Amino acid sequence: MSLLVVGTVALDTVETPHGDVADALGGSATFFSYAASFFTPVRLIAVIGEDFPHAHRDLLEARGVDTSGLIVQPGGRTFRWRGKYEGDMNSAQTLETQLNVLTNFDPTLPESHAQTPYVFLANIDPNIQLKVLRQAKRKRLAVADTMNFWIETERDALLKLWREIDGVVLNDGEARLVTQEVNLVKAGRKILDMGPRFVIIKKGEHGSMFLSATDTFTLPAFPMSEVVDPTGAGDSFAGGIMGYLAATGRLDSEGFKRAMAFGTVVASFNVEDFSLRRFQRTELAEIERRFRHYQEMLAIQE
Amino acid sequence: MSLLVVGTVALDTVETPHGDVADALGGSATFFSYAASFFTPVRLIAVIGEDFPHAHRDLLEARGVDTSGLIVQPGGRTFRWRGKYEGDMNSAQTLETQLNVLTNFDPTLPESHAQTPYVFLANIDPNIQLKVLRQAKRKRLAVADTMNFWIETERDALLKLWREIDGVVLNDGEARLVTQEVNLVKAGRKILDMGPRFVIIKKGEHGSMFLSATDTFTLPAFPMSEVVDPTGAGDSFAGGIMGYLAATGRLDSEGFKRAMAFGTVVASFNVEDFSLRRFQRTELAEIERRFRHYQEMLAIQE
Numbered sequence: 332m333s334l335l336v337v338g339t340v341a342l343d344t345v346e347t348p349h350g351d352v353a354d355a356l357g358g359s360a361t362f363f364s365y366a367a368s369f370f371t372p373v374r375l376i377a378v379i380g381e382d383f384p385h386a387h388r389d390l391l392e393a394r395g396v397d398t399s400g401l402i403v404q405p406g407g408r409t410f411r412w413r414g415k416y417e418g419d420m421n422s423a424q425t426l427e428t429q430l431n432v433l434t435n436f437d438p439t440l441p442e443s444h445a446q447t448p449y450v451f452l453a454n455i456d457p458n459i460q461l462k463v464l465r466q467a468k469r470k471r472l473a474v475a476d477t478m479n480f481w482i483e484t485e486r487d488a489l490l491k492l493w494r495e496i497d498g499v500v501l502n503d504g505e506a507r508l509v510t511q512e513v514n515l516v517k518a519g520r521k522i523l524d525m526g527p528r529f530v531i532i533k534k535g536e537h538g539s540m541f542l543s544a545t546d547t548f549t550l551p552a553f554p555m556s557e558v559v560d561p562t563g564a565g566d567s568f569a570g571g572i573m574g575y576l577a578a579t580g581r582l583d584s585e586g587f588k589r590a591m592a593f594g595t596v597v598a599s600f601n602v603e604d605f606s607l608r609r610f611q612r613t614e615l616a617e618i619e620r621r622f623r624h625y626q627e628m629l630a631i632q633e
Numbered sequence: 634m635s636l637l638v639v640g641t642v643a644l645d646t647v648e649t650p651h652g653d654v655a656d657a658l659g660g661s662a663t664f665f666s667y668a669a670s671f672f673t674p675v676r677l678i679a680v681i682g683e684d685f686p687h688a689h690r691d692l693l694e695a696r697g698v699d700t701s702g703l704i705v706q707p708g709g710r711t712f713r714w715r716g717k718y719e720g721d722m723n724s725a726q727t728l729e730t731q732l733n734v735l736t737n738f739d740p741t742l743p744e745s746h747a748q749t750p751y752v753f754l755a756n757i758d759p760n761i762q763l764k765v766l767r768q769a770k771r772k773r774l775a776v777a778d779t780m781n782f783w784i785e786t787e788r789d790a791l792l793k794l795w796r797e798i799d800g801v802v803l804n805d806g807e808a809r810l811v812t813q814e815v816n817l818v819k820a821g822r823k824i825l826d827m828g829p830r831f832v833i834i835k836k837g838e839h840g841s842m843f844l845s846a847t848d849t850f851t852l853p854a855f856p857m858s859e860v861v862d863p864t865g866a867g868d869s870f871a872g873g874i875m876g877y878l879a880a881t882g883r884l885d886s887e888g889f890k891r892a893m894a895f896g897t898v899v900a901s902f903n904v905e906d907f908s909l910r911r912f913q914r915t916e917l918a919e920i921e922r923r924f925r926h927y928q929e930m931l932a933i934q935e
Contacts, residue, residue, distance in 0.1 A: 419815050513721050515838075516858040536817075537839035538853055548930045551840055551851040556818035585934045592933050628850045629931040631894050632887045 334577040337376040337463040338453025344413040349559040355606035359453035362563030366570025368394040370578040376400040380407035407432035440466040449577035457488040474498040494526040502533040553599035571597030636879040639678040639765045640755025646715040651861045657908035661755035664865030668872025670696040673880040678702040682709035709734035742768040751879035759790040776800040796828035804835040855901035873899030
């Protein structure tokens with residue numbers, strides 16, 4: 332079934348120990364869409380400026396991403412992020428953020444989009460996330476990401492959103508920040524108390540944790556000898572998860588675990604090059620091969 | 634088959650957010666021995682002072698640990714460590730180290746001990762580790778732990794040891810320190826180039842990684858909602874691994890993976906209370922139950 336995502340589409344300028352790129356295609360909804368598109372059709376809701384290169388839109392459309400909801404703001408300039416990774420590259424250092432067209436983004440879902448059963452609210456202002464959520468009329472599963480900035484500045488809107496959502500995805504630092512709890516299992520449980528039925532905590536190179544009323548499990552990241560650029564890894568992880576869930580409709584414990592494993596594997600491709608470059612050189616068959624490798628890695632035989 | 638360990642036996646004074654203990658039984662060889670004793674007979678080589686409580690020795694002997702190699706240095710005072718854990722408790726802050734009897738520890742293996750097929754050189758001066766290794770005459774598998782202090786002060790002795798050993802166990806920070814390589818897969822491979830056939834990198838609450846010429850895999854830690862005291866977690870992890878290997882003789886890829894899984898589970902018990910307290914309240918059947926839970930957690934079904 333199809334999958335709707337709202338989030339940012341950005342032009343990223345990134346520096347890592349392995350090189351740099353300027354004005355490369357990025358943004359939470361971009362990485363999410365591309366990652367999910369390996370599994371299922373994706374409908375993208377985002378805003379760009381008139382400066383957004385046609386080639387970038389073509390890239391998403393070539394993967395079957397419906398970009399009819401990618402609004403060009405007249406006279407607007409695309410959202411830009413500039414960041415740097417050093418050392419173990421586990422967290423980005425933001426050097427500059429130009430919100431530009433994001434400042435007054437106020438999405439209205441076309442009727443076709445409002446019928447989408449799987450909904451992902453990628454990292455963006457929780458007020459916008461909530462607005463999109465409430466326009467989605469036939470939700471089967473709705474999940475939201477966030478970031479420390481919204482936890483600190485829009486906590487009330489975020490908590491309101493979490494009371495209406497099925498699942499929350501966020502990283503370990505954000506889980507600790509929002510709950511004031513160092514232990515991640517306890518932090519996850521506190522988030523469940525805030526409303527969602529499940530929470531997925533991303534731990535970067537250390538993998539991820541899933542918590543619901545009945546399940547608590549952790550999965551490691553896929554071991555990588557070369558991480559070129561971690562930008563978008565978390566969004567790609569979420570894209571793999573939601574793409575798999577939307578494609579299969581498996582919303583039981585085993586389905587979520589498989590979805591997390593696919594998300595982990597998809598994210599491992601994303602970090603092997605800047606922007607979407609590695610994704611552009613892969614296909615579902617290669618993702619499935621690495622998935623089987625990952626599955627075997629974690630299978631503890633008798 | 635039986636398992637020999639050389640390392641420290643200490644009196645630990647530890648403070649964590651959950652409480653504190655003074656002069657509690659600790660030390661690398663202690664945690665290792667107790668953890669391994671759930672699987673196989675253990676022979677302990679270490680030095681203590683005249684102040685070492687009889688009750689502590691009794692505790693080890695009650696678990697079948699052969700303490701005939703636990704030498705009391707006349708007039709000596711037992712090695713003491715005082716440390717503190719804060720925040721995410723992933724690393725100890727050492728407040729005080731009193732080497733005492735360790736200063737001139739120069740172990741000679743009794744003939745019976747020299748015949749032990751499985752040998753673990755727990756964290757202690759690499760010159761002592763090497764000396765013990767060379768006295769072991771019928772080694773089937775020899776593995777060594779270390780710490781940052783020895784990497785910084787006894788690098789030559791450590792590298793000499795690593796050229797003669799089957800496997801190395803160390804934590805992520807130590808792997809990075811010794812190789813000057815941030816990426817752990819690359820760091821692990823560099824360590825393999827230094828001599829050992831395999832290396833196990835401990836990542837605390839984030840699990841562990843195994844590398845050999847043919848295998849690279851990561852396993853997560855067991856998700857814990859309550860970590861009371863991480864002291865000895867790494868030694869317990871190694872004890873579980875070596876105990877399982879010595880008990881089963883399974884030195885193939887699957888055997889190492891099962892061993893790491895048992896080590897992970899054994900360590901998860903250790904951190905649930907101070908010193909050996911939680912170990913004293915458990916038995917192999919409970920460890921096996923948690924092992925099966927861990928195995929199921931990581932099994933990604935079709």
